[in-house]
Amino acid sequence: MMKKADFQGVFPAITTKMTANQEVDLQGVKDDVNFQIDAGADGIIVCGSLGEASSLSFDEKRAIGRAAIEAAAGRKPIIATIAEDATRVGAQLAAASQEDGIGGLMVLPAMRYLSDTRETHTHFRAVAAASDLPIIVYNNPVAYTIDLQSADFAALADEPKFVAIKESSANTRRINDILRTVGERYQILTGVDDLALESLVLGCEGWIAGLVVAFPKETIAIYKLVRAGRINEALEIYRWFLPLLSLDIGAKFVQKIKLAEHIVRGTSPVVRAPRLALAGEEEKAVRAIVETGLKNRPDLSKYGV
Template sequence: MTFTGLWVALATPFTSTGDVDLPAFRRLVRHVAAGGADGVVVLGSTGEAATILDPERDALVEACLESAGPMGVVVGTGSNATRQTAEWTRRAQAQGARGALVVTPYYNKPTPEGLRAHYEAVAWAAPGLPLIAYNVPGRTGLNLTPAALAGLWENPQVAAVKESSGNLAQIAEIARTLPPGKILLSGDDNLALPSIAVGASGLVSVLGNAVPRETAALVRAALEGRRAEAIALHQALLPLMDALFAESNPIPLKAALERLGLCGSTLRLPLTSASQATRDRLASLLPAGGAA
């Protein structure tokens, strides 16, 4: 499985009573597929995976696989408990996922040795399944440094890293030291263009839920070296990128998807609905019912 190009970190729609809305989820997956994404990630941070109950996980993965068409499907399986991560990864492989997105363990504060052991245990639980290490220190409290990542690359199943540190110097150093066959992915929409410029091979996107066609065009222009086109697309999309992070992700995204007619804006506590200021900002950038 090649994890290049545009991968969309899917939101998880909920009904007004807080249950998983599988029809809306399938609609969102089809919307992303029609926009030309190369793959999707289900049960990532954008999908509010931390609040998804265990039985709901399997139903979401199955619905994603059924609706994704030719797109690749990666499942977010990370937790701060290695045994739990290993079990979710094993299940994702059994269901037919093409890879697993495994966030660095949060809260526990593992050493580089502990990180290596964590990913080794996960790989052992799902032999042959490609793993994407996910570095998001703003959520985990732990930064996967280039030196620590070098240890993970020794594991043949660690195929890629999703880099969401927001530190372009670190991203550039990861790209400089990237072993042959390994893949660097930007984890931030607003850094996709500069990340690709220094050596990333794609993007795991929040923006792509709302405007997949435009996001795919940006990524492809950047990867193909069409600099002027990529810059123009980046500049056109930047106000929406910024608006989608005006509050904690996926709070603004859910409001955007509701405006587009794709799903409701319900979130699970402890996340609460977007402020009116955020909704007004999104209204100035997105047409009502534009994706319906």
């Protein structure tokens, strides 16, 4: 089981590879886990928003988690995402994940229904009660409307299983506000790719990343340079990376990032309906960003990280 300190570092939220007929490719999951661990990732997050959680069944999520655990073989922790419509199902998945050997959980508010503060807190506590696993509380009001603020984290602080916060409000002011309100009670992790450097400078200890799936070494280099206080060097890589990081924004971020992975790594770009593959000008725009990035890719050897 993970401890609080284990949430430092870069955590790829991997995509869920699909076969041509939109079935989950478990070997593709294993290949992704090995690719990221070999590149230096500190842990792997499965079945998140980028992993198309909304289109996966309960059993598929468990199978993906087991495949990831098998591939990791104890080298790095696997973190399962809990993003369910019903609190009961979220709690069941949390319990099942612990049974399967998952190391930690990333928990979102219940989907679809816009719960009030009391309901949201009750949901998180019910999921926490279902297992002994440490939990990253995921706040993403941009995508999911429900907005957890500093007062919420203070109210939830009595539950020791809540050890970290994935802060994805796209408002870097929140980082300082959380730190002022609850001090070092939680580890704060940035979840917005194109605000990652700024967020790390402000005190985030980890980066739950998206474009890392195609560019792990560049992502990890930025993280290590910032943590070492080498901000100007980190900025050199980050400014090259920003057009690519912008692919992690908008309704079609899954399609965009899977296409980027396909161009860079040759992996499957297939998404599961209702998502459809990018076409026309949308596809051309993503290809242009990725191809420009590859053409101008920085030489990481000069940074020594």
